[in-house]
Amino acid sequence: MVDALVTDAPELPGLDGRKMSKSYGNAIALGMTEDETAAAIRRARTDSDREIAYDPENRPGVAGLLATAALVQGRTPHEVAAEIGAAGSGALKRLTTEAVNEYLRPHRERRAALSSADAAAVLREGNARANAVADHTLDEVRAAMGMVY
Template sequence: MRARVVSGMRPTGALHLGHYHGALKNWVRLQDQHDCFFLVADWHALTTSQPEPEALANRVYDMVVDWLAAGVDPDRATLFIQSKLPEHAELFTLLAMHTPLSWLERTPAYKDWLSRAGTENASYGFLGYPLLQAADILIYQANLVPVGEDQAPHVEITREVARRFNHRHGSTVLTEPEALLTDTPRLPGLDGDKMSKSLGNTIAMRDTPEATTDKVRRMPTDPQRVRRSDPGEPSRCPVWPLHQIYTDADTRSSLAQGCQRASIGCLDCKQPLIDAIVREQQPWRERAEAWLAQPKQLQWVVELGTERARTVARQTLREVRDAMGLAY
């Protein structure tokens, strides 16, 4: 039996390079080694905003297209939409009967939200999102949850919820998952800050070569290199961290020397980066176009994955109900 992995994303629409290098690249690797369940966490998207129904649907399928374009294979991994499985909501409700309120109130995201928005703007759904996240994981009896180090506390809450449930009912009904710590590089955006849609500084996975070229060319560079003849320092340049991901050591060494000696300009330095990103994007665009040309097949992939997930979710719920004395 292969270890089971569960992970997911809120539906934000078409994805960017940060999503790929932070999560999708790892998902593609994991699907060859583990039994993977990847969910569109659309209920989680409602905890902090209320998008228009049509907009939400478009975001869901735009995101799934990018999963498939990145190489996530529905024959090797289970892809599904959270809201199509009311079993998640039922387990969330049953776990709520066991979970102390203080566990949810102490989560950093909730405390940060209260400090910014105030209690009157914090919904019960947002307070309970760590428990819904725990239900998403526990209902598939996940062994591993891939996260960056900063997200490990989210998995620990899930472990505590499972441990409390098992202790109270005197049996190991729910699997305590382990955090699978992954190297998720902080991909800089066009302004040097973390790449994020909310900051408007992204390069989309499916951007055209022209759009990618234009975006990278407009990125700020070493602020102390005012003229082309001024020597630069790559460590001060917001573009350089992208080179660490996209160009090889020899290329970086040559570019660094050229920058420090002022023998090349900033656009000369950016061109190998542009070429590398465009090469990476090409197969994504091709795969995405194939899926977009057959929307019914795209929906079928999601429906098939949802039914596959439902089989596992229902089995877990039966065991939970039995343990709680609800099998009547």
């Protein structure tokens, strides 16, 4: 089952067209802010051809940005390229930045809420709930075994 999940998972494109990897320096980390994400996308290498087209072999940087935008928007890279047309790499980078930041916004909000919570209080509350469940379970076990004194 795990093998099926791993083989069915899409290979995420990096900002340079290669597979996304922290070691390649082409990844968008989940912990990045919107500004950090925008800066990473702005640094992505593209080319001087104004017409945006999905061509992973000859235009890997453009293809990587198209694939990233398409992935987070639930579209194909060809659809994104057609939308941008002759607007150039600047428009591609703006669209990709907006799409990625919109996609990651709920994750970032949840992360901010969790990081601002008092960790000790969360642990105390969870511990109290776990102890209550454990106490109830032990009472049931003792009753079933006739060990209630």
